Amino acid sequence: MNRAGPARPRARSGDGRAAVPWWLFLPSVVPILLFSVVPLLQGIYLGFTDYTLGAERARFVGLDNFARMLGDTAFWSSFRIGFIWTFSVTLGVLVLGMTLAMLLNAKLPFQGLARVLVLIPWAIPPVIKGLMWRMVYHPSAGFLNQWLLAAGLIEFPVNVLSDFTWALPAVIAVGIWTGLPQATVVFLAGLQSIPDELKEAAMLDGAGSWHVFRHVTLPLMTPVIVATAALELMWNFNAFGLVYVLTEGGPAGSTKLPMLLAYEEAFSFGNIAYASALGLALVVVVGVLVYFVVRNQYAGAGAGRAG
Amino acid sequence: MRLGHRLRHRLARFGMSLLLLAFIAFLAFPIVWLTSTAFKPAGEIGLQNPALLPRQPTLDNFRVAVEENGVLRSAYNTLKISVLSAVLTLLVALPAAYLLARRRSRMNQAVTVWILVSQTFPLILIIVPLFLILGRLGLVNTHAGLVLVYVVWSLPFVLWMLQGYVRGIPVQLEEAAAVDGASPLDILVRIILPLLLPGLIATGLYTFVNAWNEFFFALVMLKSPDLVTLQVSLARFRGIEGLARWGPLAAGSLIAIIPTLLVFAVMQRRLVSGVLAGGVKE
Numbered sequence: 001m002n003r004a005g006p007a008r009p010r011a012r013s014g015d016g017r018a019a020v021p022w023w024l025f026l027p028s029v030v031p032i033l034l035f036s037v038v039p040l041l042q043g044i045y046l047g048f049t050d051y052t053l054g055a056e057r058a059r060f061v062g063l064d065n066f067a068r069m070l071g072d073t074a075f076w077s078s079f080r081i082g083f084i085w086t087f088s089v090t091l092g093v094l095v096l097g098m099t100l101a102m103l104l105n106a107k108l109p110f111q112g113l114a115r116v117l118v119l120i121p122w123a124i125p126p127v128i129k130g131l132m133w134r135m136v137y138h139p140s141a142g143f144l145n146q147w148l149l150a151a152g153l154i155e156f157p158v159n160v161l162s163d164f165t166w167a168l169p170a171v172i173a174v175g176i177w178t179g180l181p182q183a184t185v186v187f188l189a190g191l192q193s194i195p196d197e198l199k200e201a202a203m204l205d206g207a208g209s210w211h212v213f214r215h216v217t218l219p220l221m222t223p224v225i226v227a228t229a230a231l232e233l234m235w236n237f238n239a240f241g242l243v244y245v246l247t248e249g250g251p252a253g254s255t256k257l258p259m260l261l262a263y264e265e266a267f268s269f270g271n272i273a274y275a276s277a278l279g280l281a282l283v284v285v286v287g288v289l290v291y292f293v294v295r296n297q298y299a300g301a302g303a304g305r306a307g
Numbered sequence: 308m309r310l311g312h313r314l315r316h317r318l319a320r321f322g323m324s325l326l327l328l329a330f331i332a333f334l335a336f337p338i339v340w341l342t343s344t345a346f347k348p349a350g351e352i353g354l355q356n357p358a359l360l361p362r363q364p365t366l367d368n369f370r371v372a373v374e375e376n377g378v379l380r381s382a383y384n385t386l387k388i389s390v391l392s393a394v395l396t397l398l399v400a401l402p403a404a405y406l407l408a409r410r411r412s413r414m415n416q417a418v419t420v421w422i423l424v425s426q427t428f429p430l431i432l433i434i435v436p437l438f439l440i441l442g443r444l445g446l447v448n449t450h451a452g453l454v455l456v457y458v459v460w461s462l463p464f465v466l467w468m469l470q471g472y473v474r475g476i477p478v479q480l481e482e483a484a485a486v487d488g489a490s491p492l493d494i495l496v497r498i499i500l501p502l503l504l505p506g507l508i509a510t511g512l513y514t515f516v517n518a519w520n521e522f523f524f525a526l527v528m529l530k531s532p533d534l535v536t537l538q539v540s541l542a543r544f545r546g547i548e549g550l551a552r553w554g555p556l557a558a559g560s561l562i563a564i565i566p567t568l569l570v571f572a573v574m575q576r577r578l579v580s581g582v583l584a585g586g587v588k589e
Contacts, residue, residue, distance in 0.1 A: 020409045028403035028462055032421070035459040036433070039440060040424075043432035096330075103327045108320065114327055117334050123571040124338075125520030127538040128560045132337045135344055141352050141553060143340060143359070177333065231426075238429045241522040245542050262431040267527065272435050279432035286427060 047277040053270030065277035075278065077253060078261040079285070082237055084168065085257055086289075089175035090232040094225060096176060097183030102213075104184070105191045122181035130245025133174045137161050162251045171246055171255050178242060179235075183228050190224040191217070230290045237286045258282050345369070345557035352553050368554035369562075378559040380533060381540040385563075388450055388536060389518040392457035393511040396465050399458060400510075404469035405499070409478065415470075422463045430523050438527065448530045456528065457518045465510050472506025473499070512570050519566055537563045 047065060049058035069075045100118065104111055121129070136142050139157035148154045160170045194217060202212045240259040243249070249256035249264070256264075258278060266275035339359070344352060345368055347361040372378040407415055437456065438447060446452030476499060484494050500507075522538045529535045535543070541559055544552065 020406050022406070024402035024406040025414060027399045028466060031399065031455070031459050032462055035437060035440065035455060036425070039433045039436035040428060042436035043434075046435065047432075099326070100330050103323055103330065106323060108324050108327050110324070110327055110331060114331050117331055119571060120338060120568070121334060123567045124564055125522065125538055125567065127522050127542045128563055131541060131556060131560050132341045135553065135557065136337050136340055138553075141344075141357055143336075143357060146357060177337070180334070234427055240430070244522075259429055259431060262429070266431060266435060275431055276435065279429045282429045283427065283432070290427075
């Protein structure tokens with residue numbers, strides 16, 4: 001107490017402000033800069049050049065790659081497929097994830113089993129997910145065809161993954177299976193954080209279950225749903241490994257997502273610059289999508305308050 | 308009237324239970340099928356009426372996977388790469404995480420922004436320049452190169468997780484030790500590390516699983532067949548699949564899932580709360 005003077009600076013250093021040397025961040029930041037930030041900037045730059053694999057140097061060509069993209073049917077088709085894939089998977093994950101979360105929240109039998117099972121697909125790497133589903137879809141060795149045959153829904157086995165009509169829906173189903181666990185876990189936690197009293201009060205006021213869901217549960221869950229939707233949009237538009245293993249983009253490009261097209265351009269044809277430009281187009285599309293999803297949340301919240 | 312209400316309630320619950328069972332089937336079936344295929348003898352796999360469970364379970368597929376398809380070799384590669392990535396990431400991240408936790412600065416924002424950016428940008432933008440840089444350093448087609456990529460790629464999120472754990476340790480403990488004359492090194496080794504151990508394990512396992520499951524970088528960076536990771540070798544052995552290959556492929560896939568499943572089993576709670584923190588904060 002009587003040595004308050006000298007004690008003060010020590011207390012300040014103990015506060016952690018002056019005591020922790022700034023250079024502690026170097027071992028993390030230097031590698032991130034060298035092997036992450038710099039290559040990303042270079043990659044962005046490459047999108048505006050004519051660089052091909054093994055070329056001496058990259059020549060700046062401005063927006064040429066993007067002009068070429070506009071006339072490239074492969075680009076349009078892959079981005080169209082990307083949109084169908086992204087929206088179907090995201091919607092499927094949101095709807096089924098919410099349904100499953102509500103079932104898991106309803107104190108039904110098998111609940112414990114389901115809560116453990118729902119986590120398992122999450123733990124499985126994309127490559128194995130792809131292989132696993134190839135086995136399910138296989139025309140003679142998979143059980144799906146057997147069931148459909150037995151049920152009389154089809155007359156002969158369909159090789160789903162090499163069928164022009166069925167490949168994309170089949171791949172989307174796997175995408176939903178992949179995204180379901182994480183969304184369900186997040187939704188379940190969201191549901192559990194809604195106080196029962198709110199629902200009970202609504203019920204007492206004579207609201208049916210659908211009304212309770214529509215006017216109590218859903219508005220309270222909006223932030224969680226929007227966050228999940230934004231993440232799903234981002235991940236799905238940039239998806240690669242799963243579909244690469246399932247179909248490699250086939251048959252005849254009918255499941256060639258943008259990332260698969262970019263990979264092919266870069267590593268099969270060596271068109272690095274064009275692949276980078278495709279990557280940039282992806283960033284723009286994903287950015288716009290996420291912006292609209294997140295902005296609508298605020299617009300929705302505003303309208304809700306006004307009404 | 309009352310009975311009718313009750314009946315309706317019962318029916319609704321029955322319907323919901325059925326729906327839940329359908330979900331369970333959807334989630335579990337591919338995994339059951341994979342497991343069952345892994346234990347089926349070759350003759351049973353191509354049958355017109357495949358049975359759900361193997362009639363005569365066998366370990367042959369595991370033997371073939373290990374002996375002929377080099378699954379053991381690539382499993383060893385993957386294990387080595389994943390363990391090294393996890394350990395190195397922790398070593399590199401710890402000082403910065405400490406700094407982030409104990410000194411609020413613009414660094415915190417920078418880390419958050421970088422996490423978001425690295426989630427949004429497609430890997431195709433980064434992979435070619437990275438490939439060229441690592442090529443100049445002679446690190447393409449080496450495990451060291453891939454470990455470097457994994458460390459750098461997991462760093463932002465690991466920093467974020469770790470600084471949260473550091474923040475959980477009261478500064479007062481460090482101050483008290485400093486007053487008692489402990490050196491900074493003493494404080495780190497005797498006080499912070501023991502308390503941080505659970506956090507270090509969780510973060511290390513996160514990096515381990517990431518590296519173990521990763522496909523894209525491994526596909527591009529590793530060319531020699533004896534260097535590839537499990538994911539790459541399994542994806543490749545898909546290309547030459549005939550029905551005869553299904554069994555060993557399924558067996559190899561099971562081997563590849565075991566470590567991540569174990570980690571998930573151990574970390575269930577923590578993972579869930581981690582995802583929640585991420586999902587709800589957005």
